[in-house]
Amino acid sequence: MAKTSRTRRTWLNLCFLVICAGLVAFLLLAPEETTSPLPRDEIHQQFHQIQSKKEAEKGCVGCHETGGEAPLPDTHPDPYRCLFCHKR
Ligand code: HEC
Ligand code: HEC
Known part of the structure; x- marks a missing residue:
């Protein structure tokens, strides 16, 4: 037993x-992290300056939504909290 x-x-x-x-x-x-970081150009420069990620992300969707000037690719994962994946 x-x-x-x-x-x-x-x-x-x-x-x-x-x-x-x-x-x-x-x-x-x-796999290694391959997600592109937040670009360092004149468009995105302002977002590097904003301390709070949450505040900065409010500005992203204006351009990166469907129908915006730089829409996300169809294959894009759930675009919640941009800066967690697209590091500054
Ligand atoms: C004024 C419009 C605008 C705003 C606001 C904006 N973007 Fe962009 N973004 C663009 C354009 C246009 C491109 C493509 C050209 C380039 O790379 O700059 C781009 C490209 C990108 C890329 C791709 C870079 C690559 O390597 O291909 C990422 C990632 C990105 N943006 C993330 C963000 C995030 C995150 C925010 C908010 C913090 C944001 N963007 C706010 C216009 C904008
Ligand atoms: C869960 C992680 C994640 C989140 C959250 C996320 N992304 Fe992405 N994003 C990715 C991946 C993965 C790709 C595709 C791989 C790549 O191109 O780097 C991508 C691609 C992109 C591209 C095209 C980049 C290119 O190289 O063509 C842009 C622009 C972009 N994302 C913007 C945003 C914005 C704006 C937000 C917030 C509204 C956001 N992302 C939220 C992971 C994420």
Whole structure:
């Protein structure tokens, strides 16, 4: 009886280890961050100056919404909080 439960625990621990190893491997193999940063040009210069990310982001959509002067590509991920992905 006691032996059975020890075997069980060993198996559970083993499974746990395998899952952890899998997670670590996944994180290490994840592709490098390739998202383009906020450009440093005269259009975007003002947004580098605004301290609060939230405040700065309010200005983005005017140009980068669908139908704006620089609409986001169709493949764009959910465009919430621009500056979390497009680093300054
Ligand atoms: C006045 C209009 C305007 C505003 C406001 C604006 N952009 Fe842009 N943005 C553009 C235009 C035009 C381009 C394409 C030409 C260029 O790269 O400057 C562009 C390009 C970009 C690019 C692509 C750069 C690349 O490498 O191709 C990113 C990322 C970007 N903007 C993010 C932002 C973010 C984030 C904000 C808000 C903080 C913002 N933009 C506000 C007009 C604007
Ligand atoms: C979840 C992360 C994420 C968020 C949030 C996000 N973007 Fe992007 N954006 C990307 C990725 C990924 C791409 C496509 C890869 C690339 O071109 O760098 C992209 C592409 C773009 C491009 C075209 C860049 C190019 O090189 O052609 C613009 C412009 C842009 N984003 C603006 C914005 C704006 C404005 C916001 C906020 C309203 C925003 N993004 C929010 C991840 C994000």
